[in-house]
């Protein structure tokens with residue numbers, strides 16, 4: 001395992017369903033990394049923007065979509081990006097819409113999450129170690145970063161010229177899956193204030209927070225889930241119909257915002273999560289085995305290095 005020290009990728013992109021590469025950018029190389037939490041979903045692919053700036057890309061479900069949502073190795077994905085020097089992650093996700101006004105094809109920037117995963121996904125880097133930590137998670141995505149993205153994503157959509165609507169400040173429900181929700185669940189999520197639903201935002205967002213990485217989700221709506229009683233309940237076929245065009249929009253947005261984002265990170269403008277774990281880790285003890293400290297140093301060298 002070697003660090004990509006030649007030219008650091010400050011931005012990491014996680015591609016969701018339908019988004020398995022950034023082939024509108026220039027392929028540079030693939031990095032096969034191993035982490036203390038196993039191997040990431042895919043090789044980390046480095047793509048270059050026209051200026052030569054590098055970005056690191058992971059396909060969340062693997063390059064051939066062979067990893068179901070409950071088995072995504074999120075700890076390995078986030079740890080690998082952090083290890084390579086990434087400071088901010090844009091996570092793309094295909095989501096169902098729980099609101100009439102968010103139509104398939106629309107884009108949304110969620111700012112809140114509701115956790116409906118079932119506790120079967122490893123959700124912390126500290127799990128299985130002797131170190132206890134409680135990360136702050138009131139704002140599950142990076143507020144400043146999302147605000148920064150709002151204007152740029154809007155401009156990217158205008159530039160694409162398809163009239164794609166952008167929704168801001170939405171609440172995303174992350175369910176376990178892999179089956180879709182029942183109609184009763186879908187309606188319950190609406191009553192809870194949910195606007196969007198997926199199966200992937202958690203624990204990814206929690207792990208990015210533990211790794212002190214800025215993290216934002218760019219959600220693309222594919223369907224109306226199952227709450228509209230007059231319509232058929234969502235199927236994977238419905239989602240697939242919309243995925244291709246949504247992936248093109250996601251790639252356009254990525255190409256449009258990544259250069260400026262890289263420079264903002266270089267200038268330390270969007271590092272809002274850095275230092276956040278300092279007040280989250282419980283007092284350390286000499287009794288904590290060296291191997292635990294070594295493991296955590298991979299993702300948090302700031303505290304365990």
Ligand SMILES: CSC[C@H]1O[C@H](OP(=O)(O)O)[C@H](O)[C@@H]1O
Nearest residue numbers: 016017069093094198199200239
């Ligand atoms: C293919 S429909 C359900 C699937 O799509 C979303 O994936 P991602 O968030 O990675 O784009 C959703 O979360 C489910 O995993």
Ligand SMILES: Nc1ncnc2[nH]cnc12
Nearest residue numbers: 094095096197198199225
């Ligand atoms: N309706 C839905 N429920 C959960 N995840 C989804 N991803 C895309 N559509 C979805």
